[in-house]
Amino acid sequence: MIVRHLKEAQATDRRVVDPKGNWESTRLLLKDDGMGFSFHMTTIYAGKSFRMHYVNHLESVYCVRGKGNIKTLDDNVVYEIAPGTVYALDKHDEHILTAETELELACVFNPPVTGREVHNADGAYELEE
Known part of the structure; x- marks a missing residue:
């Protein structure tokens, strides 16, 4: 059994901060955990808007707190995001995510990430073997 606590994980290298200053993400489950997916608690900073295109991963996102929107390119x-909203990028959808207020999101990635990924120039995470 794997048991982790968010506050404890935030004090480790499982907390990754976007070098461009848009978000931070604490990766609670990673590829090495062997679950077949990764699970992250991600904060998108208020007022930030940026393009992503996960060509190597499928992602599902559940909004815990905040208000924003996602625009499929x-x-x-444009789809509104508020607490209780879930969205799934089931077709590797290229999108722009905008946080009107700080967004707290629970995110699942398949295949799982290894833990230190940040978005490349195309807005994707690289696929690691």
């Missing part, structure tokens, strides 16, 4: 549809 293939059709320019």
Whole structure:
């Protein structure tokens, strides 16, 4: 059994801060945990807006706190995000995420990440073997 506590994990290298200053993420479950997915608690800072395109991963996101929106770039549809909202990037959707207020998000990635990933120039996490 794996048991971790968010506050404890935030004080370790499981807490990753975006070098561009948009977000921070504490990775509670990673590839090495052998679950087949990774689980992160991510904070998007208020007022931040940035493009992502997870070409190597599928992601599901549940909003715990805050207000924002996600715009899918293939059709320019904007979806509001508020507590209780879940969205799944089931088609590797290229998108822009905007945090009107600070967003606290629970995120699941498949395949799992290894832990130190940040977005590359295309807005994706690299796939590590």
